[in-house]
Every structure is written in C-alpha cells, then in structure tokens.
Amino acid sequence: MARKSKVTSLDIAERAGVSQATVSRVLCGSPLVNVETRKRVEEAVRELNYKVDRHASSLRTQRSGTLALLLFEDPTPDDSHINPFFLSMLGSITRACARHGHDLLVSFQQLSDDWHADYEDSMKADGLILLGYGDYLAYRGKLDSLVEQGTHFVRWGAVLPGQPGISIGCDNHHGGRLVGEHLAGLGRRRIAFLGDASSHYPEFFDRYRGCDAALQAQGLRMEPALQVDAVSSEEAGYEAARSLMARQEPFDAVFAASDLIAIGAMRALTEAGHRVPEDIAVAGFDDIPMARFAQPALTTVYQDTSRAGALLVESLLAQIGNRPVQSTTLPASLVVRRSSGAG
Amino acid sequence: MARKSKVTSLDIAERAGVSQATVSRVLCGSPLVNVETRKRVEEAVRELNYKVDRHASSLRTQRSGTLALLLFEDPTPDDSHINPFFLSMLGSITRACARHGHDLLVSFQQLSDDWHADYEDSMKADGLILLGYGDYLAYRGKLDSLVEQGTHFVRWGAVLPGQPGISIGCDNHHGGRLVGEHLAGLGRRRIAFLGDASSHYPEFFDRYRGCDAALQAQGLRMEPALQVDAVSSEEAGYEAARSLMARQEPFDAVFAASDLIAIGAMRALTEAGHRVPEDIAVAGFDDIPMARFAQPALTTVYQDTSRAGALLVESLLAQIGNRPVQSTTLPASLVVRRSSGAG
C-alpha cells in the first residue's frame, strides 16, 4: 500500500509537452499562457491528480498560505472545557480562512508559554490570530515583542488606546450598559458583578464600567462590595457567587462577566435557596449555546462571532498584504431570557 | 516595521565558525556532533533567535510534521453550532498533537466536498484525522479511495468489520445497552429512539441495538413505531420528538442518539405538556458540557474524549511511521442525572 511515487510539475510538463515553468504558470493562474496550452496542462493535471507541493512553493515564495490560531486560557488543565465562546470563534475563523484560500493551524497555549515568535519565524504561518482571556498586563509585554519583531498578528479583545498591534473586539462597554439599563429598568437596585474588574481584564472591566454608567444615569452605582473576581469558568462562577453570599451584603441582581460565570453563579444561588429571577436576577455575557438551555434560560449579551471571525481573518490578511488596517469594535446586543425576570 | 532579514542556518554557521551542515546536524539532534561544537552552535541559534524553516526542511525530508483534522457535518449552515462533542475532541486532539511535536491543521468540510486527497497530496499534512457524523454509506467510497491512494488516516466512528482504514470509536453498543438496562430497570417499558437506526449511521444504529439487546434480556424490545430519524442537532431533536408525539403511540421513555437530540426532544416534550422525567424519562449520548445544565439535567453516556483524541493522534502517527496499528473500541459509561427519573 505504498503511495505512488510523487507526481511533480515535471511529470505534468512532460505529459503536456511544455516546460515545467509553463506548468507552474498555469497553476499560479498567470495570464501569460496561451489558452490552448493552459487546457493541455490542466488536463494533464487532472489525469495525474497533481497537486502543487506546498513546501516547495512556500520555500520559493516565502509565503505559507497558512494562518495560525493561538488559543490560550490561563488555567486550563482540562482539555474539554475550552470556553464555548472561543469555540464558536474557532468555527467562524476556520471558515473565513477557507474562504480566503488559507489553511489554519490551531494551537492551544498557556499564557506562560513562549509562543510569541515560533510560528512566523519558522515560516509555519504568515500571521497569528490571538484568542483568549487572560491577564492583559501579563501578556502585553508579549504583544510588544511581537510588534517589535514585525510579526503579523491580530487579537480578539478590548480595543484600547495605544495598544500594541491591532485588535478586534466587541463593544463591551455598550454591552455592559445594556445589561445595566435592563436590570435597573426592572427595578433592580443592587447589582453584583462577578468577574475581574481591573485593567488586568480589560474586557470584563469595560463591561463593569458600562453597567456602572447605566446605573449612574439613574442615580445608582455599582458597589465595590458587590464585586467578586472570577475567571471565565463555571467553577469560578460558582465560587464567586458563594463568596458574594458570604459577605452578607444584600443584592438583587448578578451581572456575570461571562455566561460560564453566570451559569455557575445560578447554581450556587439556587443551592443556597435563592430563586432566580424572583429573588436575584442574573445576566451573563457572550450568548454561548448553553445560555438558552440554562435553567432559567440566561439573559445575556450577544456578540456576532461569525462577523468577528471574518474580520479577524480579513484584518490579518490585509496586514500581511501591507494594506491599511485598524482596530475595530463590533456591536453588542442584549438577549433577554428568563433569568433576568423580564416579562 | 519591516521584518529583519531572515536568519538562516548559514548565518548560524558563520557565527559559530562551522559549516552549514553541522548547524543542521545540531538542530536535528544528530549524535554525530562534538559537544563543544554543539554548544557553540546552540549559542548562535539563541543569539540570533534562529528557527528552522519548516518548508525547506519538509521539502527535503518529504515530511511536514503536520496532521490535518477534517471535521465534517453534513448540513451545517451555521458556523457556530458545531456539535460540542466534536469540539471537545478537537481540544484533546490539538493537545495530543502538541505533545507529539506535530502541528494541527483544522478544516471544516461538507461531506459532499472533494476533500479526500488534497491534504496529503499537496504535502500539507502527513496524515488525516476524520471526525464527524454523516451518512456512512455516502462516504464509505471516499474512505476506499483514501486507502487506495495510500493516504494515512484515522477516523473517529464505529469500528466495523471489513471497514476501510482504521477507526477509533466508542463502544456504542455497550453504551446503548447501559441506557436500556437503566431505563428498563426504572420500570420504563416503551422506549422511543430518536436518531437514525440504520447502517447509514452505524454509531446510532449500534446504540439502538445495544438498547434493544438490554430490553430483550427483559422480554421487551424497541418498537419500530417508536423510532424517528434525526441528525445530531437540537432542532432535529425537537422535530423528531414532535413527529413521535404526532404518531399517538404511547411511550414512557426517550433514548436520544445524542445529547443535542435529547435536549431538543426535552424542549418539545415539555412544550407539549409532558413532564420529564415523571411522564417521560429521557437519556442522551455523549455527555457534552451542556448536558449537566439542561433542564432537567440529562442522563447520558460518557465517552472519554481525552483518551480518544490521544489515541487518534497516536494511531495516525504509528501508521505514518509504518508501525502496526489497529482499530480500537473505547469503553462507554453511564452518567445518571435527573432526566431519567432515577433516585
């Protein structure tokens, strides 16, 4: 069952009665080829089921036709619990790559890893897409060195002034504001926030501040006593909600920085005898598929992963092609379900 | 911000005062290098931040050090709704690749696409991992041609006698049996099955037969009148459950061929006024993360995706290295939650 010996462009050239260079021209879609010649070559290609060797081609052109997706979550011991939100992004990024004729290399990284240069230096990929939550301050230095090395990359995340490289992100502040207005509009007054609210996690921080802005418009505010740190996982949400309850500070709503946190929080609240949404209204962020099936179904903020993925790929490709690119903020929209107690 | 001109092994050779061939030997870990020489080279590599050019290396060795994961689901118009079960597999496959020093190319495919040869012929990947449900009979022909071309591949799916290529799968029959024993043990007598139960979908069919075997041990059986076709999606599960109810055949349990189907079915049942599990017990298959959060939490069959991913990668690598490989069936285990009405 040995593979047939490899078909090269020379075999095609011979069969079509042309030079190898002409075969290459046909396959690159060069316009400098006679129509008849082209046809003969294409036929030979089909007959011998020839495929251009990507390595030879890339070695010559110094372009790999491949993008690398680096997915990182800091404390992820377990394979299978990657944040579903990023998985959705992965799906749309893969498709966007395919649409643009590029391949996608996928890799999971620890934030602590030394991932920042490998892919482009070894020519494995023409550029990097960075995805994942993590301590922004801890990896800002890595972004700086990527920029310094001239590596092409785009990042999903908060769009910050003076930030290294380019980012595509959702309007976290507006998303937070929508949640704040919604909960306050339903009469909630003491809204707890589960998730980091500091410049270490700019996305979460923006969501927090957006919510706070909405409250302030009504003469209310987010209480620091009602904020509990949490990374984006169900377990962290559960623990954060328990810490919150242990503080004995009254609250009538929870805004979780992500859906995973919200789902964990609802579990803790319910276990402790609180009714959601009657006693405590809950809202999340991301609109992961699970949100619809949570009990009660989770009110959350939708981010258009399909568009985000396409934009990430297109921006990266533009950057690689030396076309102008800029960071972009995508809209966020509120999805009202039962957990917030509306209707 | 132009990239520094590329560092090659010649630059390293010059700096270390050796030939380029020696540099290459050091980087390939060849034992035929003097310790002192090796040190000098390694230092130069570090100083210039040199990385071996993968294309040049692959062109020379005819090995790419890359595996391709082809994920297909037949009717998947929407990016973001890839079956979570496969996403878990993706996670563990990615990690297994990394452990073995290989890169992973990911691609979503329609079953109808002409994917079967591209990756290996163009040298993009040394082998293929095929993942996805779909009409087995429709793509068995493609497996045959992969074998014929000598392409290296492994497939996640049912392990069937006389099957082309090698497969890693879970013990679907045993999983189905566990569900059948569980439901019958709880006094359920008329168990509906949602999902294809034919050789077009061998995994589903095995689950069906396993359940039937358990019932027969108790003098019961699966009724053809209670079987409804469904692909693995929430929507399909919802529709299938509605068709089932429209038949007006009595049933007291539903065994869904996948968790997604089960979740859709529970929605349809609840909407129609049935209580789960009091009126109708429900069980699924896969144990996707969502299963825990369904309402009620879903009884299901767990498959070890972590081990499955590792085994897929290792089998493929063994095959590429001409080491002996064989198809393997992994164990399945029952996870009892509220939806089946136990306890």
Next chain:
DNA sequence: CTGAAAGCGCTTACAG
C-alpha cells in the same frame, strides 16, 4: 566528528 555538494519541487526574473 566535519565539510562540500547534491537535490527536494517549486516560482520568477531574464531572454527570446
């Protein structure tokens, strides 16, 4: 243990 040299399979100026 080390070096000189061939060659992997392409793409792309350069001539014509």
Next chain:
DNA sequence: CTGAAAGCGCTTACAG
C-alpha cells in the same frame, strides 16, 4: 507566449 536557469533553505549520503 514560452523556455532555460537560478535559487528559496534545508537534509543527508559521501568523503575524509
């Protein structure tokens, strides 16, 4: 429009 030739950056027999 087409061909002959150089060269991308490695790895690996072949000599020594």
